[in-house]
Amino acid sequence: MAKIIVRGGQRLEGTVRVSGAKNAVLPILAASLLATEGSSVIHDVPLLDDVMTIKNVLASLGAQVTYEDEKMKIAVPIISNYEAPYELVRKMRASFLVMGPLLARIGHVRISLPGGCAIGTRPIDQHLKGFEAMGATITFGQGFVAAKSDGKLKGAKVYLDVASVGATENIMMAAALADGTTTIENAAREPEIVDLANYINAMGGKVRGAGTGTIRIEGVERLHGANHNVIPDRVEAGTYMIAAAITGGDVFVEGAIADHLAPIISKMEEMGVEIEENDNGLRVRASSKLKAVDVKTLPHPGFPTDMQSQMMALLLASEGTSVVTETVFENRFMHVEEFKKMSAQIKVEGRSAIVTGGVPLSGAKVTATDLRAGAALICAGLIADGETEVTGLHHVDRGYVNITSKLAALGADIKRVSAEAEQLADSPAIAEDVVASRVTVEADHVIITDTGNKQVPDGVVLTELQEEAVEADFAAKRDNDAVVLKVQPTWA
Ligand SMILES: CC(=O)N[C@H]1[C@@H](OP(=O)(O)OP(=O)(O)OC[C@H]2O[C@@H](n3ccc(=O)[nH]c3=O)[C@H](O)[C@@H]2O)O[C@H](CO)[C@@H](O)[C@@H]1O
Numbered sequence: 486m487a488k489i490i491v492r493g494g495q496r497l498e499g500t501v502r503v504s505g506a507k508n509a510v511l512p513i514l515a516a517s518l519l520a521t522e523g524s525s526v527i528h529d530v531p532l533l534d535d536v537m538t539i540k541n542v543l544a545s546l547g548a549q550v551t552y553e554d555e556k557m558k559i560a561v562p563i564i565s566n567y568e569a570p571y572e573l574v575r576k577m578r579a580s581f582l583v584m585g586p587l588l589a590r591i592g593h594v595r596i597s598l599p600g601g602c603a604i605g606t607r608p609i610d611q612h613l614k615g616f617e618a619m620g621a622t623i624t625f626g627q628g629f630v631a632a633k634s635d636g637k638l639k640g641a642k643v644y645l646d647v648a649s650v651g652a653t654e655n656i657m658m659a660a661a662l663a664d665g666t667t668t669i670e671n672a673a674r675e676p677e678i679v680d681l682a683n684y685i686n687a688m689g690g691k692v693r694g695a696g697t698g699t700i701r702i703e704g705v706e707r708l709h710g711a712n713h714n715v716i717p718d719r720v721e722a723g724t725y726m727i728a729a730a731i732t733g734g735d736v737f738v739e740g741a742i743a744d745h746l747a748p749i750i751s752k753m754e755e756m757g758v759e760i761e762e763n764d765n766g767l768r769v770r771a772s773s774k775l776k777a778v779d780v781k782t783l784p785h786p787g788f789p790t791d792m793q794s795q796m797m798a799l800l801l802a803s804e805g806t807s808v809v810t811e812t813v814f815e816n817r818f819m820h821v822e823e824f825k826k827m828s829a830q831i832k833v834e835g836r837s838a839i840v841t842g843g844v845p846l847s848g849a850k851v852t853a854t855d856l857r858a859g860a861a862l863i864c865a866g867l868i869a870d871g872e873t874e875v876t877g878l879h880h881v882d883r884g885y886v887n888i889t890s891k892l893a894a895l896g897a898d899i900k901r902v903s904a905e906a907e908q909l910a911d912s913p914a915i916a917e918d919v920v921a922s923r924v925t926v927e928a929d930h931v932i933i934t935d936t937g938n939k940q941v942p943d944g945v946v947l948t949e950l951q952e953e954a955v956e957a958d959f960a961a962k963r964d965n966d967a968v969v970l971k972v973q974p975t976w977a
């Protein structure tokens with residue numbers, strides 16, 4: 486089982502670059518299905534499992550998609566399929582975001598019901614209510630939901646009962662090609678909604694009011710491909726801000742946008758963390774003891790639920806008692822039991838968790854119950870006594886690009902061990918001189934801490950070119966103590 490191993494006690498220092506936002510890029514890639522002409526080039530697309538899943542969903546619908554160097558090119562001259570496959574929807578709920586674009590473009594879509602997940606039941610009634618208001622007929626059967634429209638969708642007034650991010654996005658995309666104007670009332674106001682609206686407008690769409698509670702979408706005849714830069718990931722940025730503060734560190738979070746992070750900055754400042762904004766990011770320093778504060782999650786611009794568990798980790802390191810209230814998802818306290826394994830004192834009462842700060846944390850074996858819980862456990866591991874082993878990394882890989890190496894570059898004592906690397910380390914088949922090296926196998930590269938040989942473990946296949954590069958690299962770095970081999974392990 487792959488795991489991240491953190492040894493607590495290192496103060497973080499330096500600069501960390503924020504990747505493109507997962508929650509912005511997923512709807513943006515789905516919206517690319519709306520363009521009948523030209524191709525789109527999306528920049529700052531993070532290398533995440535969720536991004537690969539949506540890429541596969543788009544390809545399964547007929548899109549031509551390529552991805553290289555954080556750049557995704559998409560052209561969809563024709564849609565060859567109206568059904569998003571179960572295998573992909575099952576992996577990621579956001580696959581549901583192709584529903585609006587498909588309905589708008591070809592008037593027909595069938596998609597496997599995503600079901601509940603660890604953090605809550607997550608119904609889709611508001612998405613469907615919007616499509617119905619625009620004239621679509623909705624049917625259910627065999628675990629699927631289908632939407633059909635006779636002719637074009639019609640602009641409509643939609644009032645959302647909850648300010649759902651996904652429903653706002655899906656309805657916005659469906660409305661972009663509808664006949665007439667659609668108004669979404671009680672729309673979600675998250676920065677990712679604004680990013681999606683900017684992309685639709687760059688494609689030739691007419692979306693106004695994104696970022697406020699009322700969005701107006703005037704349908705247009707057709708949309709074309711466009712260039713777009715995805716906004717930086719505010720949740721990833723917030724996670725590194727917490728990692729910096731929890732270790733009493735001094736970290737520059739490059740790319741973080743203060744406006745997107747306002748509720749997080751404000752809570753952290755209340756605790757005594759110093760946050761300085763400059764042109765290209767935020768400097769986060771924590772030099773004094775942190776104060777306990779109460780936190781309540783709310784739709785934007787309230788405190789984001791996606792930062793609740795990481796904030797809880799920081800509260801564990803503060804002086805005093807805090808109350809954390811989760812109002813967005815009904816079951817987003819699964820990390821509490823994991824924190825308790827690290828000696829944390831937390832009591833859950835309904836939708837609130839009472840957190841006793843200042844109790845020393847001890848390293849333990851813990852499991853990421855969702856992607857943010859995984860990040861929060863890693864943050865707690867940074868200050869725990871001894872070693873913390875975090876498993877359940879498939880969650881973390883959905884939303885964090887290279888979290889291990891980003892934290893290690895800031896000085897954390899952290900490494901990722903793949904299941905295969907563990908097996909390799911135990912394998913008698915590995916030559917003695919390889920065993921003498923320390924081998925860490927990451928998703929797409931192998932690090933050998935050199936003890937004077939350049940062999941790679943059995944099971945790692947090098948192409949001829951890679952072998953040459955290894956020779957050259959090795960010769961150049963013989964005096965250093967680590968050789969990084971950029972190879973594709975056979976299991977990747
Ligand atoms: C890919 C993506 O962008 N995911 C984010 C998005 O998820 P997602 O878009 O799924 O979250 P929503 O904003 O839709 O959900 C908010 C609340 O509304 C409820 N609801 C939602 C839709 C609906 O039709 N009916 C209904 O009752 C949900 O159960 C939940 O309690 O916003 C969440 C809330 O900020 C974040 O935690 C997720 O990281």
Ligand SMILES: C=C(OP(=O)(O)O)C(=O)O
Nearest residue numbers: 508578579791856857884
């Ligand atoms: C809950 C999250 O994502 P998703 O909506 O994709 O499950 C998240 O990003 O924390």
